[in-house]
Amino acid sequence: MNNKIDLTEQIRSSSRMMVRELGFMRSTLAATNYSPSAIHVLLEIEQNPTITPAQLAELLILEKSTISRLIQKLLCNGEIIESTNIEDGRLKNLSLTAKGKNLVNGIHRFGQQQVIFALEKLAVKQQQAVAEGITLYANALKQHRLKQTNDTAQFIDIYEGYRSGLIGKITQMHAEFYFEHANFGEFFEKKIAMDVSEFINRIGEPCNQIWSAIHNNHIVGSIAVDGQDLACGHAHLRWFILDPKCRGMGIGRLLLDKTLSFCQTQSFKAIELWTFKGLNTAARLYQQAGFKLVQEQEGSQWGTSVIEQHYIKNLNINKIS
Structure with missing residues (x-):
């Protein structure tokens, strides 16, 4: 020792x-x-x-x-x-x-x-030893960091329902992410805050629910199912977001699985979501979960022109996806 x-x-x-x-x-x-x-x-x-x-x-x-x-x-x-x-x-x-x-x-x-x-x-053999040793050590440090990142996911709790600070945290994560990726500003942030607040008033309805990912007692992600926003027995997937430090850990998949299971229990015929072109990591996750891209169109309702994407997943109510 x-x-x-x-x-x-x-x-x-x-x-x-x-x-x-x-x-x-x-x-x-x-x-x-x-x-x-x-x-x-x-x-x-x-x-x-x-x-x-x-x-x-x-x-x-x-x-x-x-x-x-x-x-x-x-x-x-x-x-x-x-x-x-x-x-x-x-x-x-x-x-x-x-x-x-x-x-x-x-x-x-x-x-x-x-x-x-x-x-x-240094002698020639020492030079080679330095090159090999420093490379091995650098790679070992990187492997340790990546393992710590992956281990963090094991300490994530998925909390169902309203939690103190949820409205503010969802708004903050969306505002910061979409400002960086789409230059959305004040209008977008206010709209998110109002829509989330309005939805929280309705989560007492059986067809509505919201989940948050919790790490060290802090909210690091969210997702919601709005069962009243659409017609024809379709659910609306809303406010799916993760803290940048927690991406790539499988947390997004955990949150998405929660919504799909919930939609099965509520016997929705399908679940729909809207996003923007260029968010490739999220798009891969949706596609892996069985969502299909059904529409693309240019939109400027958020203050900046973007290509909006509409995804739908048809649900088999007899089998959980």
């Missing part, structure tokens, strides 16, 4: 030293005027010339607000440019300008020299 502790402390000490020697403790990095985070943004844009801000945030494990600030600074300084995504006009692709490419080339030269100077102090 003592050997393991000694090894752990040796690695921690060496990691701190490496961070210092590489310059990550300073406010700028690689002989530039940019922070380490901004340098990483530039390097990833070079590697992925059509990357989006959301993809950058996920790749660099940074908050989207932080990524947004970094991108704005790089745009203002002429290092990068934005272009409209061909498949989805609401998304922006990022790429380097000529100025940005020159800067990144300089960053590469700086970083390569750091490595070369250090490796010159």
Whole structure:
């Protein structure tokens, strides 16, 4: 056990030293005027010339607000440019300008020299050991982080019915998500708040229900079935949203399964939902659950023009999907 502790402390000490020697403790990095985070943004844009801000945030494990600030600074300084995504006009692709490419080339030269100077102090076998060891260690850290993320899903509770703070949290999650993805503003946020509030007054009806995903006593997701909003025995799936930190854990599938089971018990003939083109992760989830895209049309009722999508899932009342 003592050997393991000694090894752990040796690695921690060496990691701190490496961070210092590489310059990550300073406010700028690689002989530039940019922070380490901004340098990483530039390097990833070079590697992925059509990357989006959301993809950058996920790749660099940074908050989207932080990524947004970094991108704005790089745009203002002429290092990068934005272009409209061909498949989805609401998304922006990022790429380097000529100025940005020159800067990144300089960053590469700086970083390569750091490595070369250090490796010159080592024998060939030691150089190979460093390359293999640091790669193994980096991958092990990543695997641990991903396992922690997956383990979080095991501590998610699905709560049925109204819960304190639910109206505000649903409104907040929708407002933030759709501002980023569709530039929806004040009108959309007020509409969500009013509609959710009105619906909460009706969840005493047997055909209506709402669920929230709870982690550490905080609401991190929601979904609802409105059985009175549509005609012909169809249910309306509404307010399906997850906190960005909890996506990719299977929580969305858990919430969706709750609604499908509920609709079976209420003997609805079908369940319908409306969403927007470009939300590909949600679209895959709907399709996997048996929803079919039946209509697409341009709409501007939310203050910004988007392509609205209408999905329907027919229900077999004798068998739960």
